[in-house]
Amino acid sequence: QVQLVESGGGLVQAGGSLRLSCAASGRSFSTYTMAWFRQAPGKEREFVAGINWTGSYTYYVDSVKGRFTISKDNAKSTVYLQMNSLKPEDTAVYYCAADRFPSVRTTQGDYDYWGQGTQVTVSS
Numbered sequence: 022q023v024q025l026v027e028s029g030g031g032l033v034q035a036g037g038s039l040r041l042s043c044a045a046s047g048r049s050f051s052t053y054t055m056a057w058f059r060q061a062p063g064k065e066r067e068f069v070a071g072i073n074w075t076g077s078y079t080y081y082v083d084s085v086k087g088r089f090t091i092s093k094d095n096a097k098s099t100v101y102l103q104m105n106s107l108k109p110e111d112t113a114v115y116y117c118a119a120d121r122f123p124s125v126r127t128t129q130g131d132y133d134y135w136g137q138g139t140q141v142t143v144s145s
Contacts, residue, residue: 030139043117
């Protein structure tokens with residue numbers, strides 16, 4: 022069992038930055054692939070970024086490539102999402118998720134554990 026708690030969301034102007042954190046409790050965090058998803062009002066939840074259990078591989082949706090960076094600190098049982106050059110279309114609730122599969126997958130149904138979400142709002 023893994024519990025995930027996100028933090029770091031907020032209101033920021035377009036072009037600004039935020040760093041989201043996801044603290045995990047429970048066993049074997051270091052063996053989980055971690056990902057960030059987001060859900061905007063009226064839209065389906067979508068994959069944003071993922072990192073494999075060793076931290077050696079990352080994958081991003083095209084719309085955030087070059088702007089967002091996912092990282093994982095196994096010693097702190099925490100995964101981060103650094104978001105730069107934010108755009109109004111990045112506004113959404115951001116969710117952290119954990120997957121016992123060793124490689125990054127982009128389908129939300131593949132993920133075993135979820136956090137409660139943190140709101141990110143980017144004003145124009």
